[in-house]
Amino acid sequence: MGIARRPGLYIGCAIWLAAFGARAQTLANAFEQAWLRDPIAATLDARGAEASARADAASATTPGPAAASFGVLSDRMNRNEGAQKWEAELSVPLWLPGQQTARQAHARSAIAEVETQRAALRLSLAGEVRARWWALAAARNAREQALRRAASAASLESDVLRRFATGELARTDANLARNERLAAESEAIDAQTALLGAEARLRALTGAAVPAVLGAESAPPANPALDRHPRVLAAAAAAEVARAALRVATRSAREAPTVAVRVERDRGAAAEPFASAIGLRVTIPFSAGPQLRQRTAEAIAAASRAEAELAFARAEVAGEVDRARAALEAADRQLDSARRRRELTADNLQLIEKAFALGEADLTTLLRVRAAALDAEAFDLRQRAARDEAVSQLRQALGELP
Numbered sequence: 001m002g003i004a005r006r007p008g009l010y011i012g013c014a015i016w017l018a019a020f021g022a023r024a025q026t027l028a029n030a031f032e033q034a035w036l037r038d039p040i041a042a043t044l045d046a047r048g049a050e051a052s053a054r055a056d057a058a059s060a061t062t063p064g065p066a067a068a069s070f071g072v073l074s075d076r077m078n079r080n081e082g083a084q085k086w087e088a089e090l091s092v093p094l095w096l097p098g099q100q101t102a103r104q105a106h107a108r109s110a111i112a113e114v115e116t117q118r119a120a121l122r123l124s125l126a127g128e129v130r131a132r133w134w135a136l137a138a139a140r141n142a143r144e145q146a147l148r149r150a151a152s153a154a155s156l157e158s159d160v161l162r163r164f165a166t167g168e169l170a171r172t173d174a175n176l177a178r179n180e181r182l183a184a185e186s187e188a189i190d191a192q193t194a195l196l197g198a199e200a201r202l203r204a205l206t207g208a209a210v211p212a213v214l215g216a217e218s219a220p221p222a223n224p225a226l227d228r229h230p231r232v233l234a235a236a237a238a239a240e241v242a243r244a245a246l247r248v249a250t251r252s253a254r255e256a257p258t259v260a261v262r263v264e265r266d267r268g269a270a271a272e273p274f275a276s277a278i279g280l281r282v283t284i285p286f287s288a289g290p291q292l293r294q295r296t297a298e299a300i301a302a303a304s305r306a307e308a309e310l311a312f313a314r315a316e317v318a319g320e321v322d323r324a325r326a327a328l329e330a331a332d333r334q335l336d337s338a339r340r341r342r343e344l345t346a347d348n349l350q351l352i353e354k355a356f357a358l359g360e361a362d363l364t365t366l367l368r369v370r371a372a373a374l375d376a377e378a379f380d381l382r383q384r385a386a387r388d389e390a391v392s393q394l395r396q397a398l399g400e401l402p
Helices: 007-019 025-039 040-058 098-165 171-206 230-251 288-355 363-399
Strands: 067-074 084-092 256-266 274-283
Touching: 007 256, 007 288, 025 098, 025 171, 040 098, 084 274, 098 171, 098 230, 171 363, 230 288
Parallel strands: none
Antiparallel strands: 067 084, 084 256, 256 274
C-alpha cells in the first residue's frame, strides 16, 4: 500500500547500512576525491609554470636576448666602381643596478604565492565538501525520521481500524488515523526526493558513490596560530608580490642599456684592398620621467591595496573563528536540551499510548502527543548532526583540512 506498510524493508536497510559502517568513506577521502576533480587546480599548475619561467628569465645573464645585425653597401647601382662596405654588429642588453636582484625576488615571491593560493583553494573546496556532506547528513536524518513516522502511522491506523471494526472507536477516528498515515507517506516521499538531491550534489563534487555512513571530524586544535591560516598566508604572499613589484619598478628607471661590438670591412674601388675596423658602442637610454612615475604610482597603489587586504583577511579569519566557536558552544547546549526533551516526550507518549489502549484517552490526544514525540526525536537527530557540523565549521574557520 505504501512504503510505510513495509517495516521489514526499513529494518533490512538499517542492517545493510550498519554492515557497511566499517567501510564508510571519510570526509577526508571525499575531499581528496573532489580535489582531484577540481578544474581550478589545473590553472594553478599553469600559474606555477609561469612563475618558474619568470624566475628563469630573472636569473639570465642579460635582461633580454642579444641582437645581431648585418648590412652591405655598394656602388653597383650608380658608379659601379667596386666600392663595398660590409657591416656586422652584435648588441647585448645589460641589467640596471639592482634590477636583476629585484626581479629575482619578485619571481620567488610569485612562486611562493602560487603555493599559498593552492592551499587557500584547497581550504575553499574543503568548505564546499563539508557543506554538502552535512547537507546529506541532514537529508538522511529527515528521511529516517519520515520513515519512522510513516511506520508508526501505519501501525496506528491498523490498530484504529481493528477497533473501529469492533465498534470500539468511531468512524471519525478511523478517518483521522488514515489521514495521518497518508500525510506520513507523503512526507516520506518528499524526504526521499530531497535525499536523492543531496546525494547527487555530493556525488557531483567527488565523482564517487556516496558513503554508507557519514563520519564526523575530530575536534580541532585548541589554540592554532591564525597567522598560518591558508587565507592569511595567501594574502601575505600577495602583499609580498606587490612589494617586490614595487622594488622592480623603482629599479627600472629607464630602458636597459646595451653594449654592442661592431665590425666593418670596406674598400673604395675594386682595385683597392678591404680595410677592416672593429668598434664598441654603448647605448644608455634617458630616464622616462612620466612613464616611470606612472609605473611607480601603480606599483605603490597595488602594494597598499595588498596590505589592506592582508589586514582584512586577518580580521575576517579571527571573526569567523569566534563565530564558529560560539556556534559550537550553542550546538552543545542545544543537543543537551534536545536529549532531555526527547526523553520527556517519549515518556509522555508511552503513558498516552497505554491510556488510549485502555480507552482512557482519545485519538486526538494521542496524535498530538505522538506528533510532539516525533518532533522531539527529529530535533534530537538534527542537533546531533548540527553539533558534528559545528565542529566541521570550526575546523574550516581555523583553516584545518578534513
